[in-house]
Amino acid sequence: xxxxxxxxxxxxxxxxxxxxxxxxxxxxxxxxxxxxxxxxxxxxxxxxxxxxxxxxxxxxxxxxxxxxxxxxxxxxxxxxxxxxxxxxxxxxxxxxxxxxx
Amino acid sequence: xxxxxxxxxxxxxxxxxxxxxxxxxxxxxxxxxxxxxxxxxxxxxxxxxxxxxxxxxxxxxxxxxxxxxxxxxxxxxxxxxxxxxxxxxxxxxxxxxxxxxxxxxxxxxxxxxxxxxxxxxxxxxxxxxxxxxxxxxxxxxxxxxxxxxxxxxxxxxxxxxxxxxxxxxxxxxxxxxxxxxxxxxxxxxxxxxxxxxxxxxxxxxxxxxxxxxxxxxxxxxxxxxxxxxxxxxxxxxxxxxxxxx
Amino acid sequence: xxxxxxxxxxxxxxxxxxxxxxxxxxxxxxxxxxxxxxxxxxxxxxxxxxxxxxxxxxxxxxxxxxxxxxxxxxxxxxxxxxxxxxxxxxxxxxxxxxxxxxxxxxxxxxxxxxxxxxxxxxxxxxxxxxxxxxxxxxxxxxxxxxxxxxxxxxxxxxxxxxxxxxxxxxxxxxxxxxxxxxxxxxxxxxxxxxxxxxxxxxxxxxxxxxxxxxxxxxxxxxxxxxxxxxxxxxxxxxxxxxxxxxxxxxxxxxxxxxxxxxxxxxxxxxxxxxxxxxxxxxxxxxxxxxxxxxxxxxxxxxxxxxxxxxxxxxxxxxxxxxxxxxxxxxxxxxxxxxxxxxxxxxxxxxxxxxxxxxxxxxxxxxxxxxxxxxxxxxxxxxxxxxxxxxxxxxxxxxxxxxxxxxxxxxxxxxxxxxxxxxxxxxxxxxxxxxxxxxxxxxxxxxxxxxxxxxxxxxxxxxxxxxxxxxxxxxxxxxxxxxxxxxxxxxxxxxxxxxxxxxxxxxxxxxxxx
Numbered sequence: 001x002x003x004x005x006x007x008x009x010x011x012x013x014x015x016x017x018x019x020x021x022x023x024x025x026x027x028x029x030x031x032x033x034x035x036x037x038x039x040x041x042x043x044x045x046x047x048x049x050x051x052x053x054x055x056x057x058x059x060x061x062x063x064x065x066x067x068x069x070x071x072x073x074x075x076x077x078x079x080x081x082x083x084x085x086x087x088x089x090x091x092x093x094x095x096x097x098x099x100x101x
Numbered sequence: 102x103x104x105x106x107x108x109x110x111x112x113x114x115x116x117x118x119x120x121x122x123x124x125x126x127x128x129x130x131x132x133x134x135x136x137x138x139x140x141x142x143x144x145x146x147x148x149x150x151x152x153x154x155x156x157x158x159x160x161x162x163x164x165x166x167x168x169x170x171x172x173x174x175x176x177x178x179x180x181x182x183x184x185x186x187x188x189x190x191x192x193x194x195x196x197x198x199x200x201x202x203x204x205x206x207x208x209x210x211x212x213x214x215x216x217x218x219x220x221x222x223x224x225x226x227x228x229x230x231x232x233x234x235x236x237x238x239x240x241x242x243x244x245x246x247x248x249x250x251x252x253x254x255x256x257x258x259x260x261x262x263x264x265x266x267x268x269x270x271x272x273x274x275x276x277x278x279x280x281x282x283x284x285x286x287x288x289x290x291x292x293x294x295x296x297x298x299x300x301x302x303x304x305x306x307x308x309x310x311x312x313x314x315x316x317x318x319x320x321x322x323x324x325x326x327x328x329x330x331x332x333x334x335x336x337x338x339x340x341x342x343x344x345x346x
Numbered sequence: 347x348x349x350x351x352x353x354x355x356x357x358x359x360x361x362x363x364x365x366x367x368x369x370x371x372x373x374x375x376x377x378x379x380x381x382x383x384x385x386x387x388x389x390x391x392x393x394x395x396x397x398x399x400x401x402x403x404x405x406x407x408x409x410x411x412x413x414x415x416x417x418x419x420x421x422x423x424x425x426x427x428x429x430x431x432x433x434x435x436x437x438x439x440x441x442x443x444x445x446x447x448x449x450x451x452x453x454x455x456x457x458x459x460x461x462x463x464x465x466x467x468x469x470x471x472x473x474x475x476x477x478x479x480x481x482x483x484x485x486x487x488x489x490x491x492x493x494x495x496x497x498x499x500x501x502x503x504x505x506x507x508x509x510x511x512x513x514x515x516x517x518x519x520x521x522x523x524x525x526x527x528x529x530x531x532x533x534x535x536x537x538x539x540x541x542x543x544x545x546x547x548x549x550x551x552x553x554x555x556x557x558x559x560x561x562x563x564x565x566x567x568x569x570x571x572x573x574x575x576x577x578x579x580x581x582x583x584x585x586x587x588x589x590x591x592x593x594x595x596x597x598x599x600x601x602x603x604x605x606x607x608x609x610x611x612x613x614x615x616x617x618x619x620x621x622x623x624x625x626x627x628x629x630x631x632x633x634x635x636x637x638x639x640x641x642x643x644x645x646x647x648x649x650x651x652x653x654x655x656x657x658x659x660x661x662x663x664x665x666x667x668x669x670x671x672x673x674x675x676x677x678x679x680x681x682x683x684x685x686x687x688x689x690x691x692x693x694x695x696x697x698x699x700x701x702x703x704x705x706x707x708x709x710x711x712x713x714x715x716x717x718x719x720x721x722x723x724x725x726x727x728x729x730x731x732x733x734x735x736x737x738x739x740x741x742x743x744x745x746x747x748x749x750x751x752x753x754x755x756x757x758x759x760x761x762x763x764x765x766x767x768x769x770x771x772x773x774x775x776x777x778x779x780x781x782x783x784x785x786x787x788x789x790x791x792x793x794x795x796x797x798x799x800x801x802x803x804x805x806x807x808x809x810x811x812x813x814x815x816x817x818x819x820x821x822x823x824x825x826x827x828x829x830x831x832x833x834x835x836x837x838x839x840x841x842x843x844x845x846x847x848x849x850x851x852x853x854x855x856x857x858x859x
Contacts, residue, residue, distance in 0.1 A: 003108045008149065009546075011112050013208035015119055015138075016539055017201040022123030023532060024197035030128045030174060032528060034135050037166065038119050039535035041142050043542050044154075050546035052149045057241045058551050059542075060151050061250055064242070065493055066538060067154075067161055068257045069500045072264035073531055074166050076504055078173045079268035080511055080527055084520040085177045208579065248364045249431050252371075253497045256485055259378065260501050263478045266385070267508040270471045 008049035016042035033077050040070045107148055114141035132170045139163045152238045369420075370427040370436045372413040373444060373484055380406025381477040388470040396470065400459040400825070403473035407452045407480070414444050432552045433491040442702060443487035443626050450619045450709045451480040456829035457713075457720055458611040462512075472512065475505040476615070483623040490634060491552040492541045495627055499537070499591070502623050503530050506616060510608040522607025526616075529590055529600040537587020543580035544635075553635035561638030581642045584631060585650070591624030593673075594650045594680045595657035602673040610723060613669060614716035617676050618709050625683055629701060632687050633694065640691020648688040648781060654681030655792040662799050668719055669729045671799065672712070675755065678796060679708060682770055685785055689777035696776055700769035707754075707766040707840045714833030715751040717826060718744050725820045726813075734803060736812030741820045745807045747834050754837045756800040757793050762840035767793060 019038030026032055044063045051059020114137060121134030139162045146155035246254055368375075384402055387395045417427075418441050426437035455476065462472050482502030489495045507530060511523025545551055548559040560577060586597065593601035605613045636643050658677030665671040683704050686697035719729060721744055726733035738745035754761035757768075767789075775786045822830070 003104045003148075005149075007108060007112075008145065010209050011115065011145075013205055015115060016208070016535075017205035018116070018119040018123060019535070020204060021197050021201035022119075023528075024200065025194050026123060028128055029524060029528070030170060031122070031131050033531075034122050034131050034170065036531045036535055037135060037162075038122060038138065039532075040538065041138065041162075043535065043538040044158075045142060045145060046539065046542040047545065048146055048149045048151045048154065050542060051151070053546070054549045056549060057245045059545060060154055060238075060242055061245045062493055062542070062545065062551065063151070063154050064157070064246065065250075065253060065257060065497060067157060069260065069497065069534075071161060071166055072257075072260050072500070072504055073534075074169060075264045075268045076271075076507055077527055077531070078169060079271040080507065080520075080523055081173060082177065082272040083511060083514050084524060086514075210575070244361070248362065249433060250493060251364055252430055252434050252485075253494045256482075256494075256497045256501055259381075259478060259481065260497065260504060263475060263505055266471055267475055267505060270469050271508055271511060271514065 005049040005053040008052075009046055012042045012045040012049065014042075015039075015045065029077075029081050033074060037070065037074070040066055104148065107144065111141045111144045111148075114138070115145070128174050129171065132167050132174065135170070136163050136167050139167070150238065153242050364430055367427050367429055367436075369413065369417065370429060370434075370488075373410050373417075373448075374481060376410045376413065377406065377477060377481045377484060380409070381474050381481065384474045384477065385471070388474070399470055399473050400455060400462075403477055404452055404455050406477060407448050407455065410448050410484075411445065414441055414448070417441055432554050433494050434488050435490045436488055439629075439698070439702065440487040443622070443705075444484050446622060446706055446709055447480055447483040447487065447619055450622070450713055451476070451483075451615075453713045453717070453829045453832060454611055454615045454619065456825045456832075457614060457717055458609075459825040460823040461609065461611050461720060469512070472509070475509055479505040479509070479615070480619065483619060483626075486623050487626055489627075490554065490630060492544065492556075492635075493551055495630070496534075496538065496541065499534065499623075499627060502620060503534070503591075506530075506612075506620055509612045510604055510616065512609050512612060516607070518607035519609070520607075522604040525600050526604040526608075533587045533590030533597070536583050536590075540580045540583025540585075540587060543576055544584065547576045547580055553630065556635045557638050560636070577639060578642050581636055581639065582646060585628065585643065585646055588624050588628050588631075589650055592621050592628070592680045592683075593677050594684060595654040595677055598654070598658070598674075598677045598680075601677060602670045605673040605676075606667060606669045606729065610669070610716060610720045610729070613672075614713055614720075617672065617716065618712045621676065621680065622705050622709060625680075625701065625705060628684075628687065629698065632690055633698060637691070637694070644688050644691055647684055647690075648785060651681045651684035651688055652785065652788055654678060654684060655788055656681075659792050659795040659799075663795070665799075666731050667729055668731050668734060668803070671731065671803070672715060672719070675796065675799070676712070678792060679712075679755075681792070682767065682789065683708070685789060686770055686773045688785060689774055689779075689782050692777045692779075693773055696773045700766075700773040703769055703844075704766040707762040707837070710833050710836035710840060711751050711754045711762055714747065714830065714837060715755065717829045717833060718748040718751065721820055721822055721826055721830070724822075725818065731803065731806065732813060734806045735810040737807040739812050740817040744820065744822075744830075747830055748807055749804045750834060750837055752800040752804045754841065756797040758797070760841045762837040765841060765844035 016039050019035045019042060022035035022038065023032055026035065044066055047059045047062045047066070049059075051057065051062075118134045118136075118138030118141060122131045122138065125131045125134060139158060143155045143158040143163075146152075146158060380403065384399060384406070387402065388399065417436060418438075421438060421441070426435055428435050455473065458472065458476070479502045482498050482500070482505070485501060486495065486498035489498045507523055507527040510526045511519055513519035544556060548556045550556045550559055590597045590600070605617060608616065632643055632647075655678050658674050658679075658681060662671055662674035662678060665674060683701055686693075686700050690697045722733055722737060722741070723729055725741075734748070737748065750761060754763040757763040757766070771786060771789050774782050774789060
């Protein structure tokens, strides 16, 4: 038996689905951000696996950009949470319901 | 054989970590599970010949991003456990699982059916690198990064700068006087709270009356129920006050 | 002693510096320079710079127009300029879109000038972030590979998340920012997964090469069909990612909440510039990257277009807040702009030209409408739809402007919108298939529904009494007045002289497509 890149792709699909489910069921913004990180990691794995299959460095270059952008996104997301928690004690996505319509 | 064992172990580590992230009640535990997933991913990267990315994965993700998460969790004191037994929107979880499972099945089905069509061997940008020569992984990555992708690379530099500037602006305490709580959130909260307290009192009264009619056992039960209700009311009051502070 | 053996110099592979066309990159470089200058001025002069930052940002945008005009002038001689192996392209389409982004960015800065300075949420970094978001859009208009599109998308999104939260002490603004952020990162994760599948299915990241390898097998030259499942999934994921950005139904839930919570100039920015950037990315992907695979993207675009028009319009009918009304009408407008993409494979040129003219006119009308809302809110302090009541009795100029924008959005001749709507309609009907005709009918029906709610706003302005009989006139600061005049003139010119628009927007297929 040999490990082909398809195995990695299926693992990546599974990870992506877990992240998506987490994002939909959790209410704590911090945990939701972590779920987004899981999804981005699934993307990275898929890029690297495809790059390995194709023998092309472009897959790894893409991962490099995803990593950098993920770092920037997290910084902004956490700053948002800090800014919001200055105004209110609890931070769950359901508490944020001033706007409904 | 070694390859299979490495893959199996790392896949298990990654998946257990991922499930842990979404199932842990305490955000701190979620962050620790996230580190587990990220380390597993780093090993998988090595087995896919992405050596530089494996190092970056550990340094940037596990070393910086998750630490940032932990800092914010601790700083804000939002590490209380979230009660996962309460489902905020009825049926939401069920739908989320269905959506997630459907996505997964769809992805696996399409990937499994695709393996022949993808011919590989195109090498658009450059090879992955070879350990035996000087054209190693880092060099190949750098060459692609600073030739074909240099424009995007410079753009990410700007992106990181504005992310830092923006984060500082957002997270810093505003100088000068703090304005009063805007609009009427405070009154609404108080009114809302008062209404809930009134409703609860009326309910308890009715319960007590019913219990008194039913007899002694019933009244004992009612009073214990009232006591626990008081506790929740106190919690709610603390929440409301915390929110307005 | 001879050290040369120990030194690794001899091993260094010659690094081929990529050729950079500085003229082509100059709009981005100028914007970047002004962004840095703004930050520097702010750091050095602190509060003393407060009154100049907006002007400096505006000047920066106007200066950026200069290289765009010179590039456009050279275009007839040099043809499209291509850099980095096709990742970065300057062609007619990208120049027109860059001009639209910069001019709408300029109008947003005019709107912001007094709003941000007078509000209690002044932070000097506002204009720096605004310029970097515009920079992301300008980069987006030239990006022709998956990675550049992704980076440009983030470069315009990340400052937008922060701008939407700019009123830090307002719960609504906090909520607007967090919702926008969560939706945005979710969308970009989905889009990235689609991009990784696209990379796997084609082995390329440059869009023209993606298209080439999707249309035929590189070894045999035969038409490729066996990777269609992966490709279908990839296209769905990428398009869904951008559907969030352009607030197409059913991915529009964030839009009304974010629009009503964010500061009004930022709302105008999100509703116009940010949304157009999403469309630019979609147009580039469809016309360059997936063009050979019309069988995959056309049905998807059909569904998105139909759903957006119907859902957007029906929910817009029962809105009581003018900003939320604009948000839902924006969802419906997104449906209109997506409609030509559903027939793009058959009537490419016409579909592209109709989208470009719609985007130009849409920018003018929508920015104008938000300018009036902003001006009215200066007096009434609210954005409820009742605050428009009797606008004519105390601010006749604003009332006339708002009426023009509302009827332009509804598509009543001779105002700007009708030409845009007719072009879209003809492009769709031109294709002639059953599904295209159904879409054409939906376009027509939805135009009528939209007319109802746009006209009801106009009726409030002219027929109803001002609340409390308060007839104090609205003081309009010069910058806001300039923004109003610019948008009114643009809307009228686009309507009366549609030839002038189509002359610019009649671009051929995007270079390399």
